[in-house]
Amino acid sequence: MQQATHKTLYNTHSWIGIWCGILLFVVTFSGLPAMFAHELEVWQSPTLSQLHSVDSTQLDSVVADAKANGFDYADYFIVPELERGFVQLVHFEEGQEPDIRYYDASTQQPLEIGHSDMAHVLEHLHTDLHLPSPVGRYVVGLAGMAMLLSIIAGILIHVKWRKEFVMLRPKRSWRLLLTDHHKLLGLWTLPFAFILAFSGTILGLLGLVSPLLAVAKFDGDVDKAVAAVVGPQAEVSGTAASRLSLDALQQQALSIQPELDVHFIHVTADGDANGLVKFSGNHVEKLSNLQNVTLQLTNGELVHQSDAAERGPFQRIFAAVTPLHFVMFGDIMLKAFYALSTLALSLMIVTGNMIWLAKLDAPHKAARAKPHPLARFTLGICAGLVSACAALICASTWLQGMAQQAALEEGTFWLVWVLALALAFSPLTLRRQLSLHLNGASALLLLTLLGDGIINGRWLWHAPLLTVGVHIGLLAMAAMLAFAAALLARMQANSERQPQRHEGFSADSSPA
């Protein structure tokens, strides 16, 4: 490769990291809890976590009970979470809080699930950064694009990748240590990072190009294009009509598409002659979440069906994107592998920023008087996010049962994050702050386990399987954070004994 080309690619890789590194960290790290959003949603409610999986339920009983109790909407979703033992009924009204009801899938009795909203706070951070729709999703998509561009440049500039796969020189300079870590983590997580960047960018940005695609094939009508993919919406006729049983309609949908694993049921214009019901979900064997069957509510007539797993290659690729991104396949070990890779990827992003900061200090060969603003932002936002997530999870157990639980949880999350950012600009050394974040987050996660035992009576040795899984995950995370804090303390002690080892790097100018 020509030197000028190498230099351009190296500079591009660096500048993308500097401009987008912190955003990439937020999107990547928040992907970890988002990956386990379903598990966390069940765990946050002591009621839901006690339920057992069932093979089937009676949808009509659930809907009839809900309608008798004020859930009198013509347009609603049913989410049969049979593996977790409950059924969710949801109605969205623009500008209003959604009406969500929970039912026991085996008894069809309503459930009081508590007021925690921890899982959604974490999930929304990953999917749209809590920004208004669809801006947040596009920003996340652009972060995926930045990651993809950075990966391409990173692959091309690292020509000695065989050597770099195993190269770690802990006894050389600080900058070399960071560079080796960055390359090691980057190379080992490369396939995973590529899959995440690829699928994340499609999920984030396809909405942005959909009007363009609609212009090409559907005369610019985006709704028509969407209807062609996922089925039409009902056109209300105004004529009242009774519908068939939802259980019978589901059986009919499954007879049309036996491989459909129903995750969502969307009822539109219920009680109208033109009412429709759409059963959608995953393919039971193939990697596709673009399976759906739309039927007439009144007579069960087939209106539309989409079996992406059996369609052309591009539909199959698109249908595989969501399952690939959110690990909707494989077993728990695969999810654990994804989780570890997410952590490695997050660490790689931070080391990228730290290399740049160390490089910036190199010509001076002396400690900076004040840390660089990028160092402060990296620490405040990245380490702050870890602390904020730990505080949110901890708050969710200790605030259990309070009427304002959701608001207090969300308030805790943002308060901790903002405080961490403010602290990053205080005179307290960055190294000390990082130590505080690592130890603090570790302690908060351990406190979560204690809180879950005291408040909810769920101890690691005496709890439903899913709760045990969450507890083990939290313990592992707490241990990793404590280990990182101990490592940091050891490095601090070493650097005090051998200050020359950290050449070109100020102990205060970088977060580690």
Add this chain to the structure above:
Amino acid sequence: MSVWSDGQGNWPRLNSTLSRVLAALLGALIATVLLTLCITLWWPFGDAVEQIFAGGVFFFVFWAGFFYWALLAKGGLQAWRRMLLLMASLTLINAVHFVGG
């Protein structure tokens, strides 16, 4: 002489690094939009849904490719020349489809 040209056939502003970066970001994006439209219009296989996915699924892969093609140019002028060449060719191909019905 103008703010763009020095009167000796050089265009320092258009040939700058900023111009090259703009070509890579903006020029590549416009070229990608045109290519997406082109693939969606001309993809010969499958139904309309397959055709829109053919154009849409690899949208950002094309963007990344064009981005680096512009960025690896010697200067801003060459980067814009590359992007304009793409834009002109793709606009022509799209126009043929729309005019031809």
